[in-house]
Amino acid sequence: MPIRTAVPPRVLTVAGSDSGGGAGIQADLKTMLAHGVHGMSVLTAVTAQNSLGVQGAWELPVEAVRAQYRSVVDDIGVQAVKTGMLASAALVETVAELLAATDAPVVVDPVGVSKHGDALLAAEALDSVRTKLLPVATVATPNLDEVAQLTGVTVTDESGMRRAAEEILAFGPRWALIKGGHLTGDAVDLLTDGSAEHWLRAPRYDNRHTHGTGCTLASAVASGLALGQDVPTAVENAKAYVTGAIRAGFPLGGGIGPVDHGWRTRPAE
Numbered sequence: 001m002p003i004r005t006a007v008p009p010r011v012l013t014v015a016g017s018d019s020g021g022g023a024g025i026q027a028d029l030k031t032m033l034a035h036g037v038h039g040m041s042v043l044t045a046v047t048a049q050n051s052l053g054v055q056g057a058w059e060l061p062v063e064a065v066r067a068q069y070r071s072v073v074d075d076i077g078v079q080a081v082k083t084g085m086l087a088s089a090a091l092v093e094t095v096a097e098l099l100a101a102t103d104a105p106v107v108v109d110p111v112g113v114s115k116h117g118d119a120l121l122a123a124e125a126l127d128s129v130r131t132k133l134l135p136v137a138t139v140a141t142p143n144l145d146e147v148a149q150l151t152g153v154t155v156t157d158e159s160g161m162r163r164a165a166e167e168i169l170a171f172g173p174r175w176a177l178i179k180g181g182h183l184t185g186d187a188v189d190l191l192t193d194g195s196a197e198h199w200l201r202a203p204r205y206d207n208r209h210t211h212g213t214g215c216t217l218a219s220a221v222a223s224g225l226a227l228g229q230d231v232p233t234a235v236e237n238a239k240a241y242v243t244g245a246i247r248a249g250f251p252l253g254g255g256i257g258p259v260d261h262g263w264r265t266r267p268a269e
């Protein structure tokens with residue numbers, strides 16, 4: 001068999017490890033595989049985590065993050081980057097400085113708190129997210145808790161999402177994707193660059209196994225961008241992927257199980 005010469009687009013996640021495999025680096029790499037891109041990782045922190053919550057978290061030294069990034073980017077190259085758990089102000093600032101020099105699109109999931117309420121970002125790092133990380137983002141994907149942390153805006157309905165997007169865009173990302181997963185009714189997200197507005201609406205699945213939804217959505221967006229899609233198309237495709245993964249989420253452990261990243265490969269039930 002001849003050796004393949006065509007290389008798939010490469011996507012880098014800069015995020016923390018979830019030992020349970022539902023969120024973080026593990027969710028990102030599974031999502032990338034499902035999109036046919038080559039996934040790579042810069043690990044920022046290790047969490048002891050399962051369906052019940054986060055039992056422990058340890059961040060990596062700044063030099064370890066810098067070295068991983070250089071290893072990947074200088075040799076292999078990237079067509080898109082996704083960031084997730086960055087843990088501390090020092091890591092946020094390091095990652096923002098590295099990403100300021102890339103031409104690749106950057107999807108920033110400004111991870112603050114896990115579904116179980118465990119802090120994944122130090123409170124004193126919020127200002128670095130606002131002033132250093134969000135300005136280098138092509139797309140920022142906060143959930144409503146992260147919107148409240150970053151802007152002070154409490155969103156309770158769809159009209160509040162528009163206000164949230166304006167506040168997030170003021171920090172400098174090119175697009176804001178405000179995720180309405182924490183509201184009730186349909187699962188509605190708003191994507192806007194301040195002029196075009198795209199409302200993404202999907203049925204809300206009454207499935208409590210939704211661990212990793214945000215990581216999955218952001219990685220799917222990054223994968224679409226690496227494949228050459230424009231931002232609205234990448235987000236629309238990512239929404240369809242995460243919706244299917246939530247619908248297929250499974251009861252693993254005694255708490256909130258993960259979404260099913262491989263749902264497209266399973267036979268229909």
Ligand SMILES: Nc1ncnc2c1ncn2[C@@H]1O[C@H](COP(=O)(O)OP(=O)(O)O)[C@@H](O)[C@H]1O
Pocket residue numbers: 142143144179180181182187188189202203204205206207210212213214215217239242243246
């Ligand atoms: N129960 C659900 N049914 C369908 N879609 C959902 C559900 N919960 C969240 N979503 C969608 O999952 C994506 C991630 O949103 P969200 O869960 O708010 O992010 P995070 O994991 O960062 O808290 C969004 O597209 C949101 O609308």
Ligand SMILES: Cc1ncc(COP(=O)(O)OP(=O)(O)O)c(N)n1
Pocket residue numbers: 015016017018023024025047049084085111113114115116120210211212213214215216
């Ligand atoms: C290591 C790690 N990174 C990110 C998260 C948050 O992931 P998210 O997709 O927002 O999912 P939930 O935790 O909200 O289910 C995490 N838990 N761990």
